[in-house]
Amino acid sequence: MPKEGVKGLGDVAMAYNNAFTLTPYVDEIINRALLYLNAGYPIHLKGPAGTGKTVLAMYIAKLIGKPTTMIFGNEAVETSDMIGSDFGYTKRVVEDNYIHSVHKIMEDYEQKWIDGRIINACEKGYVLIYDEFTRSRPETNNILLSVLEEKVLELPINYYGSNKLLKIHPDFKIIFTSNPEEYTGVYKSQDALVDRFITLELDFPDQNSEVNIAVANSGLSLDKAVNLVSIVRSFREINRSKFLVSLRDSIKLCKIIKTANINIAYDNDVFRKVCIDVLTSGISVQKTNIDRTKIKEELNTIIKVVLMEHK
Template sequence: MADDASRKRKVRGRKIRSDRSQKEGRRAKKELARKASNAGKKNGDSPLTDPAAITPEPFVETDAVTALRERINGWLKAEQPVHLIGPTGCGKTALALSAAAERGRPVVWLNGDEAVDTAALVGDHAGGERYKEDDRFVSGVSKRTEIVRERWVDNPLSVAVREGATLVYNEFSRSDPAAHNVLLSVFEEGVLERPGKRGEDRSINVHPEFRAILTSNDAEYAGVHKQQDALLDRFVGVYVNYYDAETEREIVRSHVDLPDDTIETVVDTTRTLRDALEIVVGTRAAVTAAKGLSVFENPETDASENGAFDDDLLTAVFVDVLAPKIAGQGPEDIAQLRTQIADSI
């Protein structure tokens, strides 16, 4: 680990902070938006959400974050679906939600996994409605007719294209590519076909304000499917990597109340381990490590205030944070991880 002088160096560069009253105000505004959104749900199961209710909290605003979000929203204004790609823990989901909220349109959230099929996207029959009609038009004659009508329930994609919402499709590449064939006509012809739906309303004309933001981990991650080229050709891909050191410090600071020097040490260690280890060490790992230090280190000590806590504690915390990534590989691998982290520190 660096010497005491480097540990005590102050964070340079522009810091963008909000005081506690502003944060409380934003939380109160989001809570009101959630209540309003819930009150307006159709049939109790509409996926539409007020944009103010999905803004990530906390969400850090730095020049790097703002520039990336403006790039995403620029493509959305150009009527292009945006596919955010990058390593896990780099903030893709928070960025997608922030960009969606900034549009001011209702938001529809969808989380991809193996269980997502075409019906999960567009809708399906949800049982039937049975009722009886009594015809007493002729005096003294009663005619009773029993009618059974199937009930169709729209799922997130159908709701989003009809209402002109922003679809945030998280972990898009974890879903089976066959489920996404319906997206081809949405992005090319502006029409959504609802397989299984009968009648004249089998298709929906895509609302002119409909937009889509999709997020995916890099292709080498487990559980990720390669999507069809015909669909990927209709997206623009924005690669989201880990942010600069200043932004990572601000992200950690927004989650944990620790001295600046402690946060700087955590972020510096995270960035060092990111280069030294073969496993993924994301910004989320820095936040988790900082939370651990806030518990295990006594904040009343001078060492904690100066960020000069014991290297053994820092090593132990990062081992705990990163050990799940090699779980099941045996104690010798944990020992090797501990050695690598200790050497890096």
């Protein structure tokens, strides 16, 4: 059975967010990414959680126009999950009754091999997205070193193909994504692997881009989204070093306000509590000694100031 970290999505490019918003900030990153990929270099999208790395990788893969496969990194992923492994046996039974008085039965067992994601992508020239690859153990990722440098994939001794070295298809491309190394559950990537790709550092988009993304993913009107995104960004700036307030929070907040038709007003107790619930969720999943009462007071002040400024 494949590990949970490796999933078959078929043409995963079709899974990208249909409301993907192409802003100048995103377009500039995409142009550089395609420049490097077309020159034959893998790319690495690195940045905080919630900056849109995965959906951006899917969108870039879609632009390339090749079938795409995906690996989700985690500690359970092993080399055999990516390359392939033995998987059960095939039984063959031959009955010989050519001579009427002699009845022979011959049984033969042959071990079956199941190709992994990397073999298929490398052999057929697919795009491979390795999402959050630094959540996999470094020794698991060592298999990629020869793929990226010598353009061959070394196959295990129990592989039942005709060759033990698989030549990489010239159209094969790989996109890595990762969170910063200080995140829980993230391993430090090997220098040898980092040296083989080009890293694009992602951060949260500019105000206009974040508003457009929130509108596209929530359906909220532009004027209301401006208010909400301004609240999120102001709160993010104050608490950036303490806990995560991501682009996802802007989308969540806009979508909830739109769906529930909540009035955006400082004197609306429901609105203020929704803002607090959404924007302080990151505190509970991170080990911090944060004064929650103080944080809520700061957020209430931000809400009041922003709504007054945008009257």
